[in-house]
Amino acid sequence: MDELLLTSRAAAQTGFHGNQRVHVVLGSESCDLDSVASSLAMAYFLSRTSSGLPGRSLVLPVLNIPRSQFHLRADILLLLMEAGIATETLVFRDQVDLACLHSNRRLDLTLVDHNVLPSTDRDLEGAVAEVIDHHRLERTASFSCPVTVETVASCATLVTERILSRAPEILDRQLALLLYGVMVVDCVVGKVTVKDGHMIHLLQTQFPDLPQRGALHNALHTAKFDLSGFTTEEILLNNMKTVAGGDVRVAVSIVYMSLDWFLQRKNLQQELRDFCQSHRLDAVVAMTISFNDQSDEPVRQVAVYSSNLLYGQEISHALFKSCSPALCLSPATSPYKDILSYHQGNALASRRAVLPVLTHFLSDWWQREMHCGADGEDLDDQFNQSDVMISDTFSVNKESADLSDAGWLPHVYSACRHHRRRLQFGAEDYGSVEEDYGGRMMPPPPMNSLVDGCPLDGGFNQEALLEKFSRMGGGEEEQVGRGN
Structure with missing residues (x-):
């Protein structure tokens, strides 16, 4: 593997001169232990087989992160060091x-540990040649892009299976340790499958000098949860994915500490803002994970932040009402x-299960906003045309008319536009519907522009009106009698 990494690093530094094609194996944007190991192992497999051309x-x-963030992945650094892989030979997304x-x-592109590109990379979709993942399937397989998706504990399990079934001769101890370390960490109670256990057993059988499972798990686990000296930004970036719906972007970060410790961080509110x-985020969902002395089960808690209270409430509501999976949230x-x-x-509901919930919610919300926004924009556009119709009787050209009095145009209120402005400025900062009308619940009824006043302003003769009704009724009876 060292030769592959040195060659790829040198090519990236020179900007890939020439016309040679480049086959990139790209992990998920969380860039966790599974994503990194699967990227390296799959690339090595492709480089040593005909699949790599x-x-x-x-x-x-x-x-799939900037190089400047890699120092935050203490567990990855530890496993790479144990496997003898120099971090200087790695290539990062910003390079x-x-x-x-x-x-x-x-x-x-070969995607590992995710099967759809994030919205920021959608332009690369045409380059995707293969997918290997263990998350919920969100793309359709095709002849041009084979998809391998199976619900196992780690993507490394599927990559190990690929190597052992198609090119077992390339498996050495360095590669085995890289894959083995991931599976040892990810195969926790409630997640491990028969295939996960079988792949671990095969690696241990072929390389009996691999570290003892418990010791390796504890070392990597301790490194992952050691956040001492990290800023809030670094903690959130340490394991972050983003979901988007339209122009609304939400970060979902795994935070390796208890919720109480997270909320007690100094200047937390300002740092989140x-x-x-x-x-360029609208909200942050921090999914904290911690452990207590009484149980090996993880303690999961959730914090939802947005400077716009409406965003925070809507996202929280989506998580509350989620049934697949049910998070079983309590305040x-x-x-x-x-x-x-x-x-x-529900301690078994990880971020892997929460991401589709938020993606679906944001997509639906954006579709509603687009539909609602179109109506509001149509109303706004009525007064952006070159001619403005007044009372359906004559037109005034805005270029020639005297617009010094802004009150000459009728006020058109769009509830959708008001909702969008409340989202932009915040419900408390922007105010209520009534404030748009100076305290009135509804706009005033329109005046009849063809008369100076109302005929009823001077009062009316009730007896004369009743007599007129009586004559009208008598006329109708007379007409009926003639018809008979």
């Missing part, structure tokens, strides 16, 4: 221009009104 394509494993390679028709601004104490906190009763 030797002589025509350069196979390149790419870690490769995938969009440029794709535009030049030189890019092939700065984090959203710097990463927890929070010292901040814009950080909504919950205990999660």
Whole structure:
């Protein structure tokens, strides 16, 4: 593997000169232990088999985060060190221009540990050549893009199966330790499958000097949960994925500490606000994981932050009403009104299960906003045309008319537009519907522009009106009598 990494690193540094195709193996944007190991192992497999098109394509494993964030992955650094892989030989996302390679028709993509590209990478969809993943299937398989998706504890299990079934001769101790370490960590109670256990057994049988499972698990687990010295931004970036619906972006981060410790962080509210601004996010969902001395079961809790209270409430409501899976949330104490906190009763519901819930919610919400927004924009556009019709009797050209009096145009209120402005500015900052009308619940009824006043303003003669009704009734009876 060392030769592969050195070659790919050198090619990335020179900008991939020439016309050679580049086959990138790309892990998920969380860049966790499973994603990194699966990317490296799958790239090595492709480079050593006909699948990698030797002589025509350069196979390149790419870690899907900026290099500046890699120091946050203490568990990955530990496993790479144990496997003898130098971090200086790795290639990161900010060191490769995938969009440029794709535009030049030189890019092939193999996705591992995820099966759909995030919205920011949707332009690369045409380059996807294969998918290997263990999450819920969100794409359709095709002849041009075979998809291997199976619900196992880790993607490394599927990559190990691929190597052992198609090219077992390339498996050495370095590669085995990389895959073995991931499966040891991910195969916890409630997640391990028969295939996971079988792959671990095969690796242990072939390489009996692999570290003892319990010792390796504890070492990697301790490294992952050691967040001492990290800022709030670094903690959130440590294991983060984003979901989006339209122009609404939400980060979902796994935080390896208890909710109480997270909420007690100094200047947490300001740091969350700065984090959203710097990463162009509308909300953050922090899924905390901790352990207690009484049980090996993880303690899961959730914190939802948004500077816009409506966003936070809507996201929380979507998580509350989720049935597949049911998170079994119950309110927890929070010292901040814009950080909504919950205990999660279902400890088996990981982020893998929560992401589709939020993706579906944001998609539906955006569709409603688009439909609602179109109606509001249509109303707004009525007064953006060159001619404005007044009372259906004559038109005034805005270029020639005297618009010094802004009150000459009737006010058109769009509930959808008001809702969008409340989302933008916040419900408390923007105000209520009544404030749009100076305290009135509804706009005033229109005046008749063809008369100076109302005929009823001077009163009316009740007896004369009753007499007129009587004559009208008599006339109708007379007409009926003539008809008979």
